[in-house]
Amino acid sequence: MSDLPKVYSPKDVEEKWYRDWETKGAFSAKRDPHRTPYTIVIPPPNVTGILHMGHALNNTIQDILIRWKRMDGKVALWVPGTDHAGIATQNVVEKALAKEGKSRHDLGREKFIERVWKWREEYGGTIIRQLKRLGASCDWTRTRFTMDEGLSKAVQEVFIRLYEKGLIYRGHYIINWCPRCQTALSDEEAPHQDLQGHLYYIRYPMEGSKDHIVIATTRPETLLGDTAVAIGPKDDRYRKLLGKTILLPVLKRKLKVVEDEFVDPAFGTGVVKVTPAHDPNDFMMGQKHNLPSVNVMNPDGTMNEEAGPYQGLDRFECRRRILVDLEKEGLLEKTEPHAHAVGHCYRCRTIIEPRLSLQWFVKMKPLAEPAIRVVREGKVTFIPSRWSKIYLDWMENIRDWCISRQIWWGHRIPVWYCVGTDHCKIECKEPIVGRTRPEKCPHCGSKNLRQDEDVLDTWFSSWLWPFSTLGWPEEDEDLRYFYPTDTLVTAPEILFFWVARMIMAGLEFRGNIPFREVYIHGTVRVEGGKKMSKSLGNIIDPIEIIEKFGADALRFSLMVITATGSDVYLSEQKFLIGRNFANKIWNAARLILPKLEKRQPLSPHLPLDDTDRWILSRLNRTIEEVTEALSEYSFNDAGSLLYEFFWHQFCDWYLEMTKARKNEEIAPILEEVLKKSLLLLHPIMPFLTEEIWQNLSPKESIMVSEWPKPDKAYFNPEIERSLSFFMKMTTEIRNLRSQWNVPEGTNLDIEIPLTKTLPSLDEKKLYYGFEFLKKSAGISKVAFTPGKKGKPAGSATLVVSHSPVFVQLKGVINLEAEKSRILREIEERRAHWQKTMERLKDNNFVSRAPEEVVLKHRESAKLLEEGIVKLEEALAELS
């Protein structure tokens, strides 16, 4: 093994093993009725996506779960795939077209879609390749794309079923309109953001009078679409306006005055302009009072012919101009700064325009009810649990979902309209919903039909992902075996977009929950708290980290710094944790492997030293704890436990202590500890562990080897206690050496008086431990002496866990300095002792605290006292 390089080199290892796993089919899950399935569906990344740290975190977690469960004997299936990401992908391809000086309209719908597919062929696989570099053990033979034939069929099926059930309808409503993408958006796609705007107080003249009323608005350009003025129902200030006619500034349109309880007399002036085509509340009022709707904008956010003199202006330019004009006419009373929340397009950040238009909607309440129930009843649980409240709040206030999008890339709505002729009847206006293009209009027989131009919201395919990827609507064997899935691992941003809707879809179309547990991890940020984003230029690219430090380093670091469900703050430096740890494991293997040549397996008959018993106890305890941590999604605990065990217990102590021993004696233990450690580490660090595993001449890949179980026969708390005494002693002696500046090569003798409080420290059983102590702390002789013998001359006194240890320092020791050192020690202990005694003297404490706590205090006081006595004795002898 000496030919292994000194420094672990991930590059030489990762590609090799990934290819090996893939060609052996190790990732693919096959149904096995005798074993339990464990299924995860990947949150499908956008096909335009490139791997960022959020993906790295999300997919590392999934891979850890899948690899762990696979080793643990489950039929572990991780279904991968990508999302067609309607708007995002269309934007990307349109940008590429723009470079050629073309728009999508120059190509036409069909050619454009062809172009998107071509783009997808070329670039759509990027993120999949990147996931492979991360080590993701997805079953790639099942890779799905939301625009695949099967998944498209599922989308169509769902649309039709919901339509037939009356849960899909079409109608004119105010929706969120993105003037840049030129499509409707759902409420979730138009997140509100606080903006510092203004409240403009505008005078609306009254007909036939010199009077005016003042109305406050944040969007003066929309006044061009006003069709009424509203006042509060019990507002005596304005009662007199009822029946009067108000004149719309600029356009001089006549507006009537209505009463509506929506109006809050306390806000602004207590009078509201009513613009039914550009505001949801005004729309409602318009319906109630039978007001006309006047849409004043074009789809691109410029003003249309209804805007009169402002036609053709951009909406914000129009705002400026209208304010100037109002000012000129003396109709702008005042302007106040005003912060308010404004919707923004989640794809391009453009300010949303609420706009009246004809769209398709899903009625959500009936779907939400069962989805609320399953979370209430604990059939679907969130980790951390606080997310279930957020989920329930949203579900209980759910609003209908606008699902039509005015773009080309996506699932076209399976609806046709009769564009018929003179023979058309009223019913011909009804949409014709079907799986295929109807031959003719069922009402008038016309063959002149056209399909709805719109496509469906991307999330209308994603919400089916847990079952559409398994073959639905076909009743596949796989679907029955692997559904419901087990765990969904995702980021909080898509709780409403995706998670909530999947639960609704699963219940509606499969009659069952889509997954049992939802693990919601944090958001990746950079140190300093900002969100990591391209626009801020603070991206840490996971692929670069993989190139530099290796995928295992990336994975381990991410896990160990991420507490369950909390946000992650990254800096490049943090990946050194994983790189250094990987290197440590590598070098431990380099040390161990040559020692294993003549090994025999660990068996109960092997003679064991106390240090052996100790490391085996630690190992089995670690197996138990790591398994526990994983099942609680405490990946940082799992990582830290392994780090602490492998580095600070196994390497720092055990490996050092065994350096003096014969290979055949320790080989079984070394092999046991190394192997089990590698198995435990494998889900987090798949590549490195496989590379070392393969050097152990295994029969099969580590990824299909069995997950270790703790062997309780090796649990040995007593040994752990006495070894920790021994370690403390070692540390204290080393400390003493550095305090006294004992030069290298000066050997010291120590004497350990045998007292009752001394943990069972058997020199013979601990022989190799003492050998190590001699070497590492520069000790030449260790002697156990009868307790009564007292302190040898010229020695320093240590009190380790209340037991004295005398270190011979003749010639080195400075009497005064040693005295003051001991005095300091005594003082420290005395302070602690006093505090403990105060408690014990308190009757309240003794009577109310649990017995074992009181007992602990008593014990502790006694030991402290003994330690102090020993130190005082030592001090007396020095004087």
Next chain:
RNA sequence: GGGCGAAUAGCUCAGUUGGUUAGAGCACGUGGCUUACAUCCACGGGGUCACAGGUUCGAGUCCUGUUUCGCCCACCA
């Protein structure tokens, strides 16, 4: 406006049901190239657990309030 989360060492963060003297990594200081590893080893310094009250024999941990930061939700023009 409502809700959620966070505040612990110079930095980034752990801290399970309240229980003796609050931990880690990085950074820092000192000493070491000890033939697995300088991506390393040994030792060390460093904290009024945001603030103010309260509950309790006992609070980093539970309760109330305050401050600061972050996030989510919301149709007051």
